[in-house]
Amino acid sequence: MLLFIIEIIIMVLAIVLGLRTAGALGCGIFALVTQLVMIFGFGLPPGSAPVTAVLIILSIGIAGGTLQATGGIDYLVHLASKIIERFPKSIIFIAPLIVFVFVFGIGTANIALSLEPIIAKTAIKARIRPKKALTVSVLTANLALLCSPAASATAYMISEFAGLGFTLGQYLSIVLPTALITMFLLSCFVTFVGQTKIDDVHAQTMLQKIGQSQTETQYSLRVKLGVMSFIIAVICILTFGIFPELSPSFKVDGETVQLQMTELVQLFMYMSAMVNLLLIKVQPQQILSSHITQAAMGALFAVLGPGWLGATIFSAPSNRSIMEEQVGGLISAAPWLIILLVSLIAMVVISQSATASIVVPIMLSLGIPPTFFMAVVQTLNVNFVIPAQPTILFAVDVDETRSTRTTSFLLPGFFGITVSVIVGLSIKTIIGL
Numbered sequence: 001m002l003l004f005i006i007e008i009i010i011m012v013l014a015i016v017l018g019l020r021t022a023g024a025l026g027c028g029i030f031a032l033v034t035q036l037v038m039i040f041g042f043g044l045p046p047g048s049a050p051v052t053a054v055l056i057i058l059s060i061g062i063a064g065g066t067l068q069a070t071g072g073i074d075y076l077v078h079l080a081s082k083i084i085e086r087f088p089k090s091i092i093f094i095a096p097l098i099v100f101v102f103v104f105g106i107g108t109a110n111i112a113l114s115l116e117p118i119i120a121k122t123a124i125k126a127r128i129r130p131k132k133a134l135t136v137s138v139l140t141a142n143l144a145l146l147c148s149p150a151a152s153a154t155a156y157m158i159s160e161f162a163g164l165g166f167t168l169g170q171y172l173s174i175v176l177p178t179a180l181i182t183m184f185l186l187s188c189f190v191t192f193v194g195q196t197k198i199d200d201v202h203a204q205t206m207l208q209k210i211g212q213s214q215t216e217t218q219y220s221l222r223v224k225l226g227v228m229s230f231i232i233a234v235i236c237i238l239t240f241g242i243f244p245e246l247s248p249s250f251k252v253d254g255e256t257v258q259l260q261m262t263e264l265v266q267l268f269m270y271m272s273a274m275v276n277l278l279l280i281k282v283q284p285q286q287i288l289s290s291h292i293t294q295a296a297m298g299a300l301f302a303v304l305g306p307g308w309l310g311a312t313i314f315s316a317p318s319n320r321s322i323m324e325e326q327v328g329g330l331i332s333a334a335p336w337l338i339i340l341l342v343s344l345i346a347m348v349v350i351s352q353s354a355t356a357s358i359v360v361p362i363m364l365s366l367g368i369p370p371t372f373f374m375a376v377v378q379t380l381n382v383n384f385v386i387p388a389q390p391t392i393l394f395a396v397d398v399d400e401t402r403s404t405r406t407t408s409f410l411l412p413g414f415f416g417i418t419v420s421v422i423v424g425l426s427i428k429t430i431i432g433l
Contacts, residue, residue, distance in 0.1 A: 001326065004319050007042060010034060011313060015306055015358070016348055027354050028301025031309045038312050044319075047311025050357065052262050054304050056155040057353075060107055061296020062287065063230065063269035064150070066276045067106075069286040072227040075219045076102060077114040084118055088126035091133045093187045095119045096140035100183055105234055107150025108292055109141035112391050120398045127197055131403040134395040135412050136183075136190045141391060142381040143179040143416070145352060147172065149237045149265065152299035153352035153380065156307070158241075159262050160360050161370045168241025168261055173431060174374045178424040182378065186416045193411070222279040229275035233268040240264050299353040307357035314365040323365045331366050338368060339421060342379040350383040371433040375424035384413040 011034060018030030038044045067073055080098050087094040095115070102111050119137055120130040145151045149158070149168060158168055240247050241261055249258045287293055313319060331337055341362070346355045359380075363373050383389060387406035396404050 001322055003042070004322050007038065007044075007313050007319070010037060011306070011309055011358075012345075012348070014309075015354065018305070019349065019351070019354070024295075024298030024302040024351055024354065027349075027351065028298075028303075028305030031305030034309055035312060038309065044312050044316045047308060047313075047315040047361075049311070050156065050159065050303055050307035053156040053159040053307065053357075054300050056159060056262060056265050057152040057296055057300045057303060059266040059269040060150050060152060060155060061293045061300070063233070063273045064107060064296065065287045065290040065293030066273040066282070067226065067230050068290040068292045069282045070226050070276045070280040071219065071223045072230060072276065073106070073111065073114075073292070074217070075223050075227055076106070077111065078217065078219065080115055081118040084115065085122050088122050089128075091119065091123045091126055091128055092136060092191050093184075095122075095133045095137045096183055096187055099137045100140050100144040100180070103141045103144035103151075104148045105150070105231060107145070107148045107152070107154075108295060109145045109391060110291065110295065112137060112141040113394050116391070116395050117398045120395075120400070124400070129195065129197070129403050130399045130401055131408055132190050132194075134399060134404050135408050136187050138389075138391045138395050139186060139381075139384070139409065139413055139416050140183045142352070142383070143183055143378060143420070146377055146380060147176045147179050149241060150234055150269070152296060152303065153356050155265065156303050156353060156356050157360060157377070158265075160364070162260065162262055164364075164370055166370050167244050168238070169244065170371070170433060171374055172238075172242065174371065174424060174427050174433065175377055177427055178375070178378065178420055181423050182416050182420040185419050186412060189415050190412055226276040226279045229279075230272045233272035236268045237265050299351070302351050302354035303357045305357075306354050307361070310358050310361040314361045320365055323362075324367065327366060331368065335368070335372065338363065338366075338373075339376050339379055342376070343382040343417070346380050346382040347385045350386060350388050352380045352383070355380050355383075371428055374433075375428040376421050378417060378420035378424065382413070382417055384409040
C-alpha cells in the first residue's frame with residue numbers, strides 16, 4: 001500500500017511540475033518520462049496508451065485550426081457579438097447562453113476570450129456590473145466544454161466509456177441537461193447576490209474610456225460555407241452518437257461489425273477540414289500555428305502522458321488488487337469521496353483533459369459505474385481556485401469598472417459545481433442509468 005501511495009505521489013508531482021514548467025505540453029512530457037521511473041524503478045508493466053483519444057483530439061485540433069485559419073472563428077464571434085449586443089438588459093442570461101452554444105459547437109472554451117470585451121462593454125451600456133455577466137460566462141464556458149463532442153476532454157472520456165458499452169447519447173443525456181440547468185441557476189445566483197446596477201455617470205465614464213466600436217468586417221460566402229461545414233460535421237457526430245444504430249455496419253469474418261463512434265468523430269472532423277481547405281486556400285503553417293491547433297496539441301499530450309502513466313500505475317496487478325480490496329470498499333460505502341478526489345485533482349491540475357486522464361483510470365479500476373462519473377463530471381471544472389485560466393485572467397483585464405477580480409469566481413464557481421452534482425445525480429436517477 002505504501003509503495004502504491006508513493007507511485008501516485010510521484011505521478012501527481014510530475015504532472016504538476018510539468019504544468020508549471022510548460023503548460024499542457026510539459027504535463028504530457030513529464031508524465032511520459034515518469035513512465036521510465038515506474039517501469040525501471042518500480043517494475044510496473046506499461047499500461048495501454050490512450051491512442052484513440054489522442055487520434056480524436058488530433059482530428060479536432062486540425063478541423064478547428066483550419067476553421068480558425070480560414071476566418072470561420074472570427075465570423076462566429078461576429079455573430080455572437082451581434083446577439084449579445086441585441087439584448088443588453090438580459091446580458092447576465094444571454095451572454096452565458098451564447099457562450100454555451102458556441103463552446104458546445106466549437107469545442108474550445110477559449111472562444112469566450114473573444115466575447116469577453118463585448119460582454120463587458122454591453123453590460124456597461126445596460127448599466128449592469130460587468131462582473132456579473134463575465135463570471136457566469138467564463139464558468140459557463142467550462143460547463144459547455146464537457147458537453148461538446150468537439151472538445152478534447154469529452155473526446156477522451158467518450159473513447160474510454162465506449163469500450164464499456166456507453167454511447168455519446170447516454171453521456172449527453174446526463175451531462176447536457178445538467179449543464180444547461182446549472183447555467184440557468186448560476187445566472188440567477190449571480191443576479192441576486194451582490195449589487196447589480198452601476199450609476200449613469202460611472203457608466204458614461206467607462207464607455208468613453210472604452211471608445212467606439214470598430215468598423216464592421218465583411219465575411220465572404222466561402223467563409224460562411226466553411227463554418228456551415230464544421231457545424232454540419234458536429235451535427236453528424238451528435239446524430240450518430242445519439243442514434244448509434246444509424247452507423248454503417250459490415251460483415252467481417254461472418255460477424256456484423258459496426259463503425260465505432262470514435263472513428264466517426266475523426267472522419268467528420270477531417271471532412272470539415274477538407275471542405276474549408278477547398279473553399280479557402282491557406283498555408284499549412286497558418287493551420288498549425290492557429291490557437292485552436294496549438295491548444296489541441298497541448299491537450300493531446302495532457303491526455304497521452306497522464307493517461308498512459310495512470311494506466312501503468314492503476315492497471316498493475318498489485319495496485320489493482322489494492323484498489324479493489326481496500327480503496328474500492330471505502331468508495332462504495334462513501335461515493336462522495338470520488339467527488340472530493342476529482343475536485344482536489346482538478347483544483348491543482350486545472351486542465352480538464354489532464355484531470356480526466358488521471359481520474360478516469362482510477363474510477364474504472366475501482367469499479368465505479370461510468371454513469372456516476374457522468375453525473376458528477378462537472379467536478380472536473382474546479383479549476384477556478386488557482387487563477388491560471390486565460391478566460392479568468394482576461395475577464396479581470398477587460399472589466400473597466402475593476403469590480404471583477406480573480407476571487408470573483410470562487411463563490412459562483414462552487415455554487416455551480418454543487419448544483420451540477422445535485423442535478424446530475426438527480427437526472428441519472430430519473431432516467432435510470
